[in-house]
Each structure stands twice: as C-alpha cells, then as structure tokens.
Amino acid sequence: MKKISKIISKACLERIKLGLRLINVKTFRYVDLSILSMMLSLCFSNPICYASQTFGQSENSVITKNESWEIKFFKAWQTENGNYQYGLFIDLDDNWKTYWKHPGNSGFKPEFQILKSKNLAKLEVLWPAPDIFYENGIEIYAFKSKLILPILIHPQEINNPVAFELKLNLGFCKDICVAKTFHLESENVEHASNFQNSKIRESLKNVPVNLTASKRYISCAVTLEGKKLILSSKLDTQFFTKEKKIKDAIFYYRNGTIWFNDKMQHLAEKTQMFTATLNHVNNQNILLDRSKIELTLLTQNGGFILNGCPY
Structure with a gap:
C-alpha cells in the first residue's frame, strides 16, 4: 500500500513539475501564489492524486465507514509490563449515539467475542465514563459524537507475538436504532500516530478506577x-x-x-x-x-x- 501511495504521489509531483515548466524559469519567482495554489488544486482534485491522500493512515485501520459512523482500529504501544495497548476509534455523525458497557434500561449492550487467538491470555476493554441521557423518561448511558475505546491485550508469553480476531456487536441510535456486527483483526493493523496515541491516553484518564476498601x-x-x-x-x-x-x-x-x-x-x-x-x-x-x-x-x-x- 505504501509503495502504491509513493507511486501516486510521484505522479502528482510530476504533474506539478510539468505545469511549472510552462512558466519561464526567470519569471517563476514573480508567479502569483494563487496560480501555484490553483495548480496544486488541479492535481489533488484529480482522482489518481486524491487516492493517495490517506493523511497518515492506511485502509487497514478502517473497519467500516458510512454516512452515520466511521470505525477505526489501531495498535498503540506496549506497556511496561508487556501488555499491548490498542484503540478503537468510533466517530459518529450528528446526534448519533453508541452505548456504554451497561446501556441502562434501554439500548444495546456491546459485546466482544474472541473468535481466534494466539498467545492471548486476556482481553480487557477499558470503558471511559459515559454521558447520561434521558429518552422518554428512561435513563441511558452512552457516547455522542465519538468514542475512543482503549483495548488492552494481555499476552500469555511476554514479548512474543500476539494474534487475535474479534467479533464486536454495537448498537447505534438516532431517530432509529440499529445493531451492527464488526470484525477486528490484529494482523496488519495500522500503528497509531502520536496524535491518536494522545487521544487514547486522554480516554484512559476518563476510565473509572476501582475503589478498594x-x-x-x-x-x-x-x-x-x-x-x-x-x-x-x-x-x-x-x-x-x-x-x-x-x-x-x-x-x-x-x-x-x-x-x-x-x-x-x-x-x-x-x-x-x-x-x-x-x-x-x-x-x-x-x-x-x-x-x-x-x-x-x-x-x-x-x-x-x-x-x-x-x-
């Protein structure tokens, strides 16, 4: 995928160079920036150029995308004790909600199921604190606009590769409610960027802590x-x-x-x-x-x- 992206990006660069050759080299330094901006716009509006604009992430990170939500899955970092941190990013369109681990007396309860695994001892879903909504007098617990869900993988043998395939059932509600099933796989999963890692850390800070005694x-x-x-x-x-x-x-x-x-x-x-x-x-x-x-x-x-x- 990266090789294809480089080839396409090179094609875009050649298109720009070709346009610049049409301008006299001696007068190039006097070219209005708007002309150069227009040339760049023409390049990146071209389908072959637009296809390479992945903004630092490959299609391997995208689980599903439609007009109402987009779901991405990233591998983040390895913890000091040898576990692996992942992050599930759920972006929701206006007024759409998805539910917390305990949705309340109405809504869909999220479900995680391990389909296949190798060197996996435990999967831990770290739910941040939800918002509370009231629908027809019923209290529900959910997330609006977005949810960044940290997932911690505990290996059986530390520092050995871990592989897994998960089935995830989620509910989404706006004027109507729909249940959807997604599959998450560790193979070829995209590594999170520094910005995405920071968002996972922010979400971890919002996870309620167990209060002993x-x-x-x-x-x-x-x-x-x-x-x-x-x-x-x-x-x-x-x-x-x-x-x-x-x-x-x-x-x-x-x-x-x-x-x-x-x-x-x-x-x-x-x-x-x-x-x-x-x-x-x-x-x-x-x-x-x-x-x-x-x-x-x-x-x-x-x-x-x-x-x-x-x-």
Whole structure:
C-alpha cells in the first residue's frame, strides 16, 4: 500500500513539475501564489492524486465507514509490563449515539467475542465514563459524537507475538436504532500516530478506577417503602470532594436479574446520597446479593467503580 501511495504521489509531483515548466524559469519567482495554489488544486482534485491522500493512515485501520459512523482500529504501544495497548476509534455523525458497557434500561449492550487467538491470555476493554441521557423518561448511558475505546491485550508469553480476531456487536441510535456486527483483526493493523496515541491516553484518564476498601467511602441501606424496595447509598463527602466530587451515579446488578429506576440524588451540607428503586426482571420477589451491586460514581473526569454495596 505504501509503495502504491509513493507511486501516486510521484505522479502528482510530476504533474506539478510539468505545469511549472510552462512558466519561464526567470519569471517563476514573480508567479502569483494563487496560480501555484490553483495548480496544486488541479492535481489533488484529480482522482489518481486524491487516492493517495490517506493523511497518515492506511485502509487497514478502517473497519467500516458510512454516512452515520466511521470505525477505526489501531495498535498503540506496549506497556511496561508487556501488555499491548490498542484503540478503537468510533466517530459518529450528528446526534448519533453508541452505548456504554451497561446501556441502562434501554439500548444495546456491546459485546466482544474472541473468535481466534494466539498467545492471548486476556482481553480487557477499558470503558471511559459515559454521558447520561434521558429518552422518554428512561435513563441511558452512552457516547455522542465519538468514542475512543482503549483495548488492552494481555499476552500469555511476554514479548512474543500476539494474534487475535474479534467479533464486536454495537448498537447505534438516532431517530432509529440499529445493531451492527464488526470484525477486528490484529494482523496488519495500522500503528497509531502520536496524535491518536494522545487521544487514547486522554480516554484512559476518563476510565473509572476501582475503589478498594469501599466501606471507608460508602455505606448502603435497603428499605421497604410501601411495595417498593429502595437502595440508598451514602457517600463520604470528605473523600468525594474537589476533583473527586460526584456528579452522578450508575447502579448495575451483575447477573442482570435486577434493574434500577427512579434514581434520585440527595444533597445536604455534609451528606451526598443516591437512592434507586430495585425491580426484578420477571416481577418476582427480590433476593438481593449486595456483592453483585456495581456502583459507578461519575466525576468531572472519569470516576470510581465500587463492587459491592456494604452496610
């Protein structure tokens, strides 16, 4: 591909040189820049020249492109502990959205499936914190305009080549919602540019971090109000302050049998609390396992994940 690009670029250069030969060499330094600009425009509007304008990336990086979204996959860098960082770039047209790992009570749950692999121990999808949207009164978690999704590859044997093929199911919504399947392959994947690497690093900074020893920062209570089961999560405001100040929360139950709605935030001078109503997917009685509650606390830049909801 690079050889073809060089040949085409050389053809463009020869076209420019040919045009310049038509101008007297002695008077060339007096040529208006607009004339030279026009000649360059004519060259790069020519299909053979335009085909070489890949802006530093080859077609190997593009997974799919249409009028609503473009998806690219890049290999970024090797980490200090021998893992390999990749990045999935999703650019969306105006008002299109794609969903977070937990889409909420409406939307498509993204799915990654390993089809083939060599020397692959683990694939880790590092989801940045989402935005919260409300559609017909339903809270959903998604990304609008773009998503840069870091993917970390853990090899079985460090410094040995890793190969893989993935199937990725994503949902996209605007006025309508569509589900699409894409395939990602490590073979011949394009290396990310310095600019793209910087964007992956920015996205990594927005990935919520796991907060261990959660009893120090949060306490939970479950109460029955009428026929509703209410989960209350009280935060330690001395810890969650300044850059760690919580702007919103996302409740998720890991085996999918319980969903949450009617979330509310309660603020007082020294107290911040989130409450939500628990519902069983089959309208059955709820047998709650607190260890399966995943609470994502959103800050201005990223956030925290608490696994389990302690007393």
